[in-house]
Amino acid sequence: MKNITQQQSRVLDCIQNHINKTGFPPTRADICNDLGFKSPNAAETHLRALEKKGYITIESGRSRGISIVHKSNQEPINHEFPVIGLVAAGSATLASENIEKKIPCAQNLFSDNFDYFLRVRGLSMIEAGIMEDDLVAIKKTQDIKNGDIVVARIDDEVTLKYFKKENSNKVVLKPANKDYSDIVVESSDADLFIEGKSVGLIREN
Amino acid sequence: MKNITQQQSRVLDCIQNHINKTGFPPTRADICNDLGFKSPNAAETHLRALEKKGYITIESGRSRGISIVHKSNQEPINHEFPVIGLVAAGSATLASENIEKKIPCAQNLFSDNFDYFLRVRGLSMIEAGIMEDDLVAIKKTQDIKNGDIVVARIDDEVTLKYFKKENSNKVVLKPANKDYSDIVVESSDADLFIEGKSVGLIREN
DNA sequence: ATAATTACTGAATAAATATACAGTATAATG
DNA sequence: CATTATACTGTATATTTATTCAGTAATTAT
Structure with a gap:
């Protein structure tokens, strides 16, 4: 699995936290809010990078269509x-x-x-x-x-x-x-x- | 916990299945698609009923803002x-x-x-x-x-x-x-x- | 050195989505 | 018997949201 940058890792954490907290993934705007970005495109580009590196998948056109492929933090159950x-x-x-x-x-x-x-x-x-x-x-x-x-x-x-x-x-x-x-x-x-x-x-x- | 009707139960299942499958909750349209409704309001009213009975919460105005409150079977992951x-x-x-x-x-x-x-x-x-x-x-x-x-x-x-x-x-x-x-x-x-x-x-x- | 990647702001827009409103119809409840 | 709940169709719309485009700037790879 490819390396991710510190900022990308913050975004990945942010997604996981949002899911833990609310039960559903964040929007671009939610990520901006949580991490202090002022443009939705900041979130967008980080998401694309994470997708490219295989950490998440993004369903095109669907709101909150993010799913985490690889749960970096904790070991899988089995x-x-x-x-x-x-x-x-x-x-x-x-x-x-x-x-x-x-x-x-x-x-x-x-x-x-x-x-x-x-x-x-x-x-x-x-x-x-x-x-x-x-x-x-x-x-x-x-x-x-x-x-x-x-x-x-x-x-x-x-x-x-x-x-x-x-x-x-x-x-x-x-x-x-x-x-x-x-x-x-x-x-x-x-x-x-x-x-x-x-x-x-x-x-x- | 209040009783739910058969249709409401189908909607609740549909939400859980959508989360299992995609990682995020369904939209009204997704529910209509899955259960064969032709109007988004069919899903809407069922969701409101489930919310009123305490089975889910709906975050107003947010897309896919559904979370299941009462996980009927506490999901033994293993x-x-x-x-x-x-x-x-x-x-x-x-x-x-x-x-x-x-x-x-x-x-x-x-x-x-x-x-x-x-x-x-x-x-x-x-x-x-x-x-x-x-x-x-x-x-x-x-x-x-x-x-x-x-x-x-x-x-x-x-x-x-x-x-x-x-x-x-x-x-x-x-x-x-x-x-x-x-x-x-x-x-x-x-x-x-x-x-x-x-x-x-x-x-x- | 030069291209690619990272890391953003800011603006614009098409599409997705929630949600209200107007109906119809049947079953349950007090 | 009136009322409430259930179970929808169908239409409309304001808002949310994803996504693209145009920039700026620093860092990293080749």
């Missing part, structure tokens, strides 16, 4: 697991700009420990009961067996598929949807990297 | 939720003999609060992405809309199905599996009780 979108071509990394939000839960929620949630896009695994927008719990590991559901990266494209190793230099990534076709990767061909495997799933209705 | 098998004919009750195990997680893991997990048996909801052995998070409520996935008890048999009210005395429980047929319940017929509805899902691989 542990907060990041939710990463499967959208961005090129990376399912844990870089802050890819983190949609965080979910507090026990690391042993599933039988196997996990590292992050992946937000599912598309219907390629629908016959495995994995629907669009589901959150798949991913464990970062290279310990993959045939039949595992894996997060695979091929040439900077990330997908969720069944894993099947046909022989020493041929891997097949199988979708669970008869309308989709297998992805066959010959070891020479393209570079395939297995980010991890699915150990569970959460669906928010 | 709580253990029972897992109940759908096997036993006759009861999806919370009686200890039905509890398979307990899962520690935040009550607001899903956008809507929930009361227990139900272990799914059979394939009747497979096209909704609900597989055998999945844990469906159930909120005990009577606030059911068409299309909700409900836990229904008919003559001591408990099932998970889509809910559809055809008219005042005909309810259809629809499976999400073309090999299964609808269950039609005429109000005179059998006694149907809706235990609650699905608000989320967990799958342990």
Whole structure:
């Protein structure tokens, strides 16, 4: 997580205090009042900086649409697991700009420990009961067996598929949807990297 | 604390859910959107009623200036939720003999609060992405809309199905599996009780 | 050195939002 | 039986609020 300046930290605190006190986030004007700024743009620019650095999210156009992503001061109750979108071509990394939000839960929620949630896009695994927008719990590991559901990266494209190793230099990534076709990767061909495997799933209705 | 009506309760839930989901309270328009009202005054009058009864406070003139005074259930951030098998004919009750195990997680893991997990048996909801052995998070409520996935008890048999009210005395429980047929319940017929509805899902691989 | 970041003031404006007012209708209450 | 509460639609409007633009100035990175 990127460093923030002292003033940005004051603004972040101000937001948290306002929520603690009133139950809802401050407006730009509220921040100015609390911290003594005379222009709403002073608050605005600090908010944009905090957003850029991943500390808050701002819902465009909505009043008080600020939420704090990362609670800097106190330790999370259990542990907060990041939710990463499967959208961005090129990376399912844990870089802050890819983190949609965080979910507090026990690391042993599933039988196997996990590292992050992946937000599912598309219907390629629908016959495995994995629907669009589901959150798949991913464990970062290279310990993959045939039949595992894996997060695979091929040439900077990330997908969720069944894993099947046909022989020493041929891997097949199988979708669970008869309308989709297998992805066959010959070891020479393209570079395939297995980010991890699915150990569970959460669906928010 | 004074009694609130069913509609007022829905509004109160809506406020809490909005805070859980976004971090800030809803506007009148947000409430209308969520609950299907067409006039902002519908939300306004409900809010005034809830304020009068002491459930919320409204800061005059401030956008989203709603705070929930009385947190009906004191929000055990970390709580253990029972897992109940759908096997036993006759009861999806919370009686200890039905509890398979307990899962520690935040009550607001899903956008809507929930009361227990139900272990799914059979394939009747497979096209909704609900597989055998999945844990469906159930909120005990009577606030059911068409299309909700409900836990229904008919003559001591408990099932998970889509809910559809055809008219005042005909309810259809629809499976999400073309090999299964609808269950039609005429109000005179059998006694149907809706235990609650699905608000989320967990799958342990 | 020169661009970028930080840290503001001050003004303007479009959009979001709370809120009042005028109705309609039904159920509950005393 | 009158009154109050509930449960809305629909319209209007003043106010709040987010957000952009034009500046100034100091600090920090490249």
